[in-house]
Amino acid sequence: xxxxxxxxxxxxxxxxxxxxxxxxxxxxxxxxxxxxxxxxxx
Numbered sequence: 157x158x159x160x161x162x163x164x165x166x167x168x169x170x171x172x173x174x175x176x177x178x179x180x181x182x183x184x185x186x187x188x189x190x191x192x193x194x195x196x197x198x
């Protein structure tokens with residue numbers, strides 16, 4: 157059986173990294189859509 161602390165140490169960094177990547181991906185996607193829409197309107 158794994159120790160709870162060991163699980164948190166192994167998983168926590170992955171959750172933080174995943175959240176950061178997801179946040180950047182969504183933010184970058186919104187910026188991309190904004191620029192594409194701006195170019196299309198122009």
